[in-house]
Amino acid sequence: MDVNRALAAFAALSQETRLRIVRLLVTAGPEGLSAGTIGEAMDGASSSRMSFHLAQLEQAGLVTSRREGRSIFYSAAYPALAGLVEFLMRDCCQGHPEVCTPVVAALSCGCAAPDPSAVGASASRKTTM
Amino acid sequence: MDVNRALAAFAALSQETRLRIVRLLVTAGPEGLSAGTIGEAMDGASSSRMSFHLAQLEQAGLVTSRREGRSIFYSAAYPALAGLVEFLMRDCCQGHPEVCTPVVAALSCGCAAPDPSAVGASASRKTTM
DNA sequence: TCAATAATTCAACATTTATTGAGATATAAA
DNA sequence: TTTATATCTCAATAAATGTTGAATTATTGA
Numbered sequence A, B: 001m002d003v004n005r006a007l008a009a010f011a012a013l014s015q016e017t018r019l020r021i022v023r024l025l026v027t028a029g030p031e032g033l034s035a036g037t038i039g040e041a042m043d044g045a046s047s048s049r050m051s052f053h054l055a056q057l058e059q060a061g062l063v064t065s066r067r068e069g070r071s072i073f074y075s076a077a078y079p080a081l082a083g084l085v086e087f088l089m090r091d092c093c094q095g096h097p098e099v100c101t102p103v104v105a106a107l108s109c110g111c112a113a114p115d116p117s118a119v120g121a122s123a124s125r126k127t128t129m
Numbered sequence C: 001t002c003a004a005t006a007a008t009t010c011a012a013c014a015t016t017t018a019t020t021g022a023g024a025t026a027t028a029a030a
Numbered sequence D: 001t002t003t004a005t006a007t008c009t010c011a012a013t014a015a016a017t018g019t020t021g022a023a024t025t026a027t028t029g030a
Helices: A003-013 A016-028 A035-041 A047-059 A078-092 A097-106 B003-013 B016-028 B035-041 B047-059 B078-092 B097-106 B116-123
Strands: A063-068 A071-076 B063-068 B071-076
Touching (some): A003 A016, A003 A047, A003 A078, A016 A035, A016 A063, A016 A071, A016 B003, A078 B078, B003 B047, B016 B047, B016 B071, B016 B078, B035 B047, B035 B071
16 A cells, blocks of 8 residues: 555545445445445435446445446455555554554454464454354 | 544545645654644645645644644644544444454554453454444 | 744635536346 | 346536635744
């Protein structure tokens, strides 16, 4: 994640419809949702409007797309989201632990508890699904 | 951090000069820097331009200001930055541990190592989603 | 009080961004 | 092949954003 990519990602996330789309796709999982389904969830936004925003998100690297029959499915680009947070935090925590600490605490949403003593990586994956 | 505040923060961070200012202030520490000093660091940007961007950042809640003599000092709003990441991650990790895990790993920038003995207990404490 | 310093405010302008509606493209089914 | 479905592309327009330069406010020191 370099500065320009971060700028593009922040710009993409600064628009209400797009932020809603990203949140929707993040919770939708890796399979994603079709453009039409997303449009319905966005208060029935027009198809051209959806295309515009989905293209912006894809351009910013925050979502990926694939065709499946007549539909095009969009999915959250999880690594890009993680990379963006990494970028932001890398800039935030230089010498200021008070910034990181509460974030790490917040990330204990049950899915990412890092444990240095836990050798088996997959075992430390405490899923609550 | 609600949606509108997050949108404002993302918008503020999506502009190159402002992103540079935030990064500069974050590394500058709690005392912050004067508007003039920041302007010099921004390739000698004009004072009105600096005022514009600093006002945007303050409006977005990402920096705070205080007058000291003739100068006005701007500081990073660390809690707001942490809150933004929290917001983004709260949206990102619902049911998808693979998103959070690498971020938490990246946050081991040396300043926010979570107490290993508390991992089991606190991590199982699920925040409301 | 007057001059110097530090920063802000404002109006004008240029640029960028978002929405709309019409039409084009791709796929699937009749 | 024809029709329907799903989505994209494009041009026009509206709205928001960033830069500039001049004028203004606040503070300090002579």
